[in-house]
Amino acid sequence: MSPDSNPYRKDFPILARRVHDKPLVYFDNANTAQKPTAVIEAVDRFYRETNANVARAVHSLGEAATSAYEGARDKLARFINANTRDEVIFTGGTTQAINTVAYSYALPRLQPGDEILVTTMEHHANIVPWQLVAARAGAKVIPAPITPSGELIVEEFVARLNPRVKLAGVTHVSNVLGTINPVRELAKACRARGIPLLVDGSQAAPHLPVDVQALGCDFYALTGHKLFGPTGTGLLWARRELLAAMPPFFGGGEMIRTVSFDGTTFADPPHRFEAGTPNIAGFVGLGAAVDYVNRVGLDTIGAMERELGAYMTDALKSVPGLRLFGEAKEKAAVFSFLIDGVHAHDLATLLDHEGVAVRSGHHCAHPLMQFYGVPATARASLAFYNTREEIDFFVAAIARVRKLLG
Structure with missing residues (x-):
């Protein structure tokens, strides 16, 4: 060729x-992928024709910006086969997505002596956030071993799923080795023991079909810039019942229902986890990237x-x-x-x-x-x-x- x-x-x-x-x-595509013209033009067009903040205005530009931004959520929900669009939280990337789970889900539940299970091949983004919350709770992060050829030793991973493990994390595709992990098998083992499984899909989403329902995991994170989209974009998918039970990680505008000095009530997911003005043009571009990947x-x-x-x-x-x-x-x-x-x-x-x-x-x-x-x-x-x-x-x-x- x-x-x-x-x-x-x-x-x-x-x-x-x-x-x-x-x-x-x-x-260097595992680091960041290049952007097709369709993505570049979508971002340019947003700033030239639509630029306004989302969910804050009833004027035409505000409504158009909100429609484009929320339209990207619909595209990404379909792309990963989420059960509902409300399970898709927009983040700045996989790192923010995993930190959200670490602080909103794991930290409130961890007790001294608890464990978080990961693998030896994980990116720091699927190690360090767990270490930070584990240190605060008196818990610890333990690794499952791999073979010299770079394959996860599945039986050793499963053997470590003891009652002390409160959450497990695994990369779908290793950013160093290229190893494609058997996520379905791991998720089945975790589910049988009542242990939530988070999957780092950064390297998988641009190359493999991702169906979160079929995979059977509980959390799935991906980053937009590896998916031919803009930097500073990504998502966290989580089961609706988990999101509903999680407190917000960031506080500020647009993640609330009511605010007073007597207390605050929070919006429903996903907006509960999306405080402040988002990278609107970036997510419009990510939506265009998903369209492009679907066309190819x-x-x-x-x-x-x-x-x-x-x-x-x-x-x-x-x-x-x-x-x-x-x-x-x-x-x-x-x-x-x-x-x-x-x-x-x-x-x-x-x-x-x-x-x-x-x-x-x-x-x-x-x-x-x-x-x-x-x-x-x-x-x-x-x-x-x-x-x-x-x-x-x-x-x-x-x-x-x-x-x-x-």
């Missing part, structure tokens, strides 16, 4: 630019990325001295690696001079780096708008970089 034969590349204007006078090869089709996206992922796996395994982290049977197109004698940061810096954008560092996954005994890796992560030719160029660029480093 030549770059021009991928019909979707033309939808992403940034892919046509050059970096250091080389064609851009963007392999997640089945199409998945098939293209599986083909690219297989090609990338073979290409990387042909590179002498390359160590690949994460070879799970069920895996997304995310590739963390090291090359003998080359620091990950040096590799990423020199690849940038070849026009290739990859990530380097701990990827907000210190415990996982400690598991593998390395301080950092380089990471190349693909999207459906990437091509085989870009992979070939990437592998050739690695060879040129190695020669430069001696």
Whole structure:
């Protein structure tokens, strides 16, 4: 496939630019995805034609802004197959979503000696919030182990679901390893023990169909900027009965029913959890991103990325001295690696001079780096708008970089 034969590349204007006078090869999609013209134009159009605050005005612009903003909620509810739109809370991203659950759901319920179960492969966003509330309650966060190939040891996860565990958290797709976790199986085990399960869907939503009802989890978080939408957007989905029993995390405007100095009563979910003026244009853009993904089709996206992922796996395994982290049977197109004698940061810096954008560092996954005994890796992560030719160029660029480093 030549770059021009991928019909979707033309939808992403940034892919046509050059970096250091080389064609851009963007392999940092697990960090943030590029935006299609449809999203860019939706945000631009909102500010040009509709800009007003939501839920605060009866004038035409205010009503149009509210309609566009709440219309995005409807799109996202359908996108994840929520039972009702009122189960979808808009957040600034997955991190805010998980913090909301940590402080509104977990903290009021935790007691000394309680536990929160996560996995060794979690992003810091699904570790640190739990540690913060656990420290306040005298509880602790415990990890479930993984195999050297990067797969969750499911029986060990289940074995740790003891009566002390009050909540479990798992990433749907690892941002470092690409591992696709068996969320349905984990949710079934949690449900049998009355333990709520939160799923970090940041890396899953742009690549896999997400059906929260079929998954059987209790909370699901995703971030908009990985879903080809604007930064500063995301959502928390939770079962309606859980939301109804949760106090608000943030206080302020629009999350109330009545306010007096004698006390305040709060709005029903989801607005109870959406204090203050939101990123209105961002959510309009996220709604446009969902429309775009639906037009392309997640089945199409998945098939293209599986083909690219297989090609990338073979290409990387042909590179002498390359160590690949994460070879799970069920895996997304995310590739963390090291090359003998080359620091990950040096590799990423020199690849940038070849026009290739990859990530380097701990990827907000210190415990996982400690598991593998390395301080950092380089990471190349693909999207459906990437091509085989870009992979070939990437592998050739690695060879040129190695020669430069001696």
